[in-house]
Amino acid sequence: MPDHLKDAVIAEANSVREASQDVLMSGAYLYPFKGIFYFATHKGLWGPFMSRAGRTISLGMGVTTAMFFFTYVPQMAVMAFTSGPLAAISAALLMLSESSTITNLVSRSFFVEDALIDTFDGTLIAREQEPLVAQGRQVKPRSSGRDAVARLGKVFTRPFARLKPQALLRSLIFLPLNLIPVVGTLLYIAVQGKRVGPELHARYFQLKGWDARQREEWVKKNRGAYTGLGISAFALEMVPFASIAFSFTNTVGAALWAADIEKATQ
Template identity: 55%
Template structure:
């Protein structure tokens, strides 16, 4: 009997060590890529480039109306019932975790409504506008007509869409979100895991437009995302946390889109190599390596 227990403990330690090493490797990969910084870079880039404000300003009134309505509804009708449940498992921090949960739910609903009905085209214009500003018109030409002439305004240079833009909020994403909700019943750790899982899902969608412009197949996209799980998860986690901010989620949806486009422009400028973002090689070096 004792030998069985000892074997179980040994196996448990081995699994724990293995999981820790995997988590450590993922964290190192995320840190090396610097992907988690792009949502922050997106904020500063957006604020310093007034021409990129046009798509947001054109949708500001309807999206703010939706945001205020959804957040008010969720806190009025769902906060107390969820608090009554979470207080049994989270104790004194239940008020805080319930706020996070309600904001997360509100953000999901707002994104579902706004991305499906209100800001889809505006986000695409923002993403494409950043690529123009970063002189990545060659890859952009695969999915959009560009007006001839010199434009100081990258949004003004955008012509008719050749290809359909971002994927809309999918039923699969909503189902996955509902499946992960019970994690919030686990004090602190459960909420952290929930946000990370949401970040992974969010990260997998930030470059849908870029992959489309690159004409990548589904298998190519999946392979790329699998190979770079940590960077995309780190980007998605920071983006998710920003979009939880009450009444500012739509603003951060646009700045996160800017960050994703900046990241895509850097990847494209570095010969589509994720690991070279910190120390980009010149084209001559890339050719020699090939």
């Protein structure tokens, strides 16, 4: 492993370790799982996901096919030194995780941006947070038979940026950690989770009207909670062939936490 990667991994691992107690005490790591249950039991939130399912599945199949064609054999050769006779299976599992990560990064930036915004805002509406959502978009009045997503109107501003080269580069730089059985994968999830946690609340920060300084101060104050949220969310999105579905349930979970924060401060 290159020295610069070792230094980066050690620094990130130490940061996560220092925040480990806060991670456990916050309980924020449970919200991605709460999001799964809430999404499954609220059909009104399914629309945005269903409208993007076809394109994202096609993207996932294309990325997975390309990854296996171009990189499976080289990675299996490397895994032979760490996994021995199980190298073929370990490499296949690694390829699926890598493909899920890449698919999720690309789809979130180009295919599901609007759908994730609608899912986040719709969850807030369902949790009685209309005034907060109204800071970022039109909210239609209640009417018989109209679900939370159907009440969403025109969006004023959009917080989700297109694919940032540094985000993709960061993910690719740390991907080799997965070549280390178990421990390497856990480190990879921890490193990426620290980044993902605050990103899941990008919409919340925008609806609050916070500037960069306010966001940084809030995240710093709640670093353990956001790290826990990110670790759980990223681990779920590594599940082969289900990463896109989990990106929606993670969005629901993040919105549930935002709603709970709002209720606690009212």
